[in-house]
Amino acid sequence: MRIAVVFFLLLMLGVILMVGSRNVPPNSAPTxxxxxxxxxxxxxxxxxxxxxxxxxxxxxxxxxxxxxxxxxxxxxxxxxxxxxxxxxxxxxxxxxxxxxxxxxxxxxxxxxxxxxxxxxxxxxxxxxxxxxxxxxxxxxxxxxxxxxxxxxxxxxxxxxxxxxxxxxxxxxxxxxEQFARVPFEQRLVVTTHDAFWYFGKAYGIQFLAPVGISTETEASAQKVATLIDLIKEKGVKAVFVENLANPRLLQQIAEETGVMVQGTLYADSLSASAGPAATYEAMMRHNVSTIRQALEKTVQCKP
Ligand SMILES: [Zn+2]
Incomplete structure (x- = not known):
């Protein structure tokens, strides 16, 4: 009987030590x-x-x-x-x-x-x-x-x-430095939603978009028609899709204006680690390089 009690107490002590050591490692600060x-x-x-x-x-x-x-x-x-x-x-x-x-x-x-x-x-x-x-x-x-x-x-x-x-x-x-060769008046770009105003203001690019600030609302037919007219009038050469948006609307705009879709920009989310925008810096470099390459390919650049 006494052996059974001692065994039980030792068992309980073992359980307490195990639980304790798992939850509170010695000398560690709380996470x-x-x-x-x-x-x-x-x-x-x-x-x-x-x-x-x-x-x-x-x-x-x-x-x-x-x-x-x-x-x-x-x-x-x-x-x-x-x-x-x-x-x-x-x-x-x-x-x-x-x-x-x-x-x-x-x-x-x-x-x-x-x-x-x-x-x-x-x-x-x-x-x-x-x-x-x-x-x-x-x-x-x-x-x-x-x-x-x-x-x-x-x-x-x-x-x-x-x-x-x-x-x-x-x-x-x-x-x-990246946009130096592209004449200012030709730095015109179309994206899905109005997410790049601060980018445009800081780095001298004019962004046009059929969808507004939030992707919650869809582009109206009127807005799409106005944008198509604007693309033709201003001679916009570069249209981009966004990683989070359905590319269909931008593909339709590209078809109707004869402008090619030039790649994908990241606006509101990073990519998975294997993607091109896994960090903030990678996202910025990817967006800038994608826009620069498209503009240099499609508009008359300075030598
Ligand atoms: Zn957004």
Whole structure:
């Protein structure tokens, strides 16, 4: 009988030690759980927290999904409820995110990563990240927020910020050099939705699109007809499809105007790791190279 009791106690002690060792490894800090609303913010947060082993980052909207129209799942709500921090773009980009934050029971802190950037307001345009100067503001906001809520890694976040801002400066300079040979008045491009206004303003390209700021609404027949007239009138030579949009409308516009579809641009989501836009920097380089090659092929360029 006594042997049985000792055996039982030893067994219980073993179970307690096993469970304990699995949940709380010795000397480890608790994991900081971060959720971002979409993949481009996830890439920024990943770069800034590189080297911090105690961080877990997930994006609500998966790769190659459209943040304008994404319907959150119960799994997303659970991930959000368990998170410490969430990073969002704001400016009506992520439909229903505020409601989801409230209804999930999320008790952490919310960072509006685009805070401090003056947006285009007529119409309100959330696609700020397509100007690299704005991406630098996102990075600064994310670093400030992480330092405030995870001060133990402040030095690491600040060091990563320095490297990242330098890379973004190089990227911005590189983009400006790419279009030098294309005459300004011929830098005309058609994409699916109105996502590239900040890109166009920063780098001197005029973008036209049949669909508005959000992909929630479809292009009207009137808008498509006006765009077709404009393409003919202005002599636009380059039409692009977008990774998230159905290419049919742009193919139809290309057919009716005799302009070729010149490739795919990434606007609101990164690609999978094997794709051409797996990081923010890769996405920008891919979009710029795709547009430059199309323009150099189709319009009279400077030597
Ligand atoms: Zn968009």
């Amino acid at each position: 900081l759980k971060i959720v971002t609303s979409f993949s481009i913010l996830k890439d920024f947060v990943q770069n800034i927290s590189k080297g911090n082993e105690n961080v877990q980052i997930a994006s609500i909207v998966p790769l190659e999904s459209d943040p304008h129209t994404y319907q959150p799942t119960p799994k997303d709500s659970v991930a959000l409820a368990n998170a410490d921090l969430i990073f969002i773009n704001g400016l009506d980009f992520e439909k229903g995110i505020e409601k989801m934050i409230t209804s999930s029971g999320f008790a952490g802190k919310v960072c509006d990563a685009s805070d401090g950037i003056t947006p285009r307001t007529e119409p309100l345009d959330p696609h700020l990240w397509h100007d690299v100067k704005n991406a630098k503001v996102y990075v600064a906001n994310i670093v400030r927020f992480l330092c405030e809520h995870d001060p133990a890694h402040k030095k690491l976040y600040e060091a990563n910020k320095g490297k990242l801002l330098e890379q973004l400066d190089l990227l911005d300079r590189w983009i400006r």
